[in-house]
Amino acid sequence: MKIAVPVNRNGEVDGHFGHCEYYSIYTISSNGEIGLPEIIESVDGCGCKSNIASVLAAKGVKVMLAGGIGGGAVNVLNSEGIEVVRGCSGPSSELVKMFAAGKISDSGETCTHHHHHE
Numbered sequence: 001m002k003i004a005v006p007v008n009r010n011g012e013v014d015g016h017f018g019h020c021e022y023y024s025i026y027t028i029s030s031n032g033e034i035g036l037p038e039i040i041e042s043v044d045g046c047g048c049k050s051n052i053a054s055v056l057a058a059k060g061v062k063v064m065l066a067g068g069i070g071g072g073a074v075n076v077l078n079s080e081g082i083e084v085v086r087g088c089s090g091p092s093s094e095l096v097k098m099f100a101a102g103k104i105s106d107s108g109e110t111c112t113h114h115h116h117h118e
Helices: 052-058 071-079 092-100
Strands: 002-007 022-027 038-041 061-065 083-085
Touching: 002 092, 022 052, 022 092, 038 052, 052 061, 052 071, 061 092, 071 083
Parallel strands: 002 061, 061 083
Antiparallel strands: 002 022, 022 038
């Protein structure tokens, strides 16, 4: 299984999906081992309007562990077959370990506002 995490410059889950520094893609093997992440650079602009969902899907990603994320981005990711787990925080590598151990669940909350940054 492949899991993507939008990451900030501190190596933690970014609080706003569309403005992360990069995406880390982790592969969890059938025996539960977690490989080193593949890094995908974030494109400028809003994540929900970029092609990141199709890029991640083409790489085999099935789950996105996200902090804050809007409904539009969730819909775009879902349309590419990527399940979104919202409300995540902390270092990306630790988060993936917790997810693999069944200790992370979706908060069900989406961002209701949209920030435009210059």
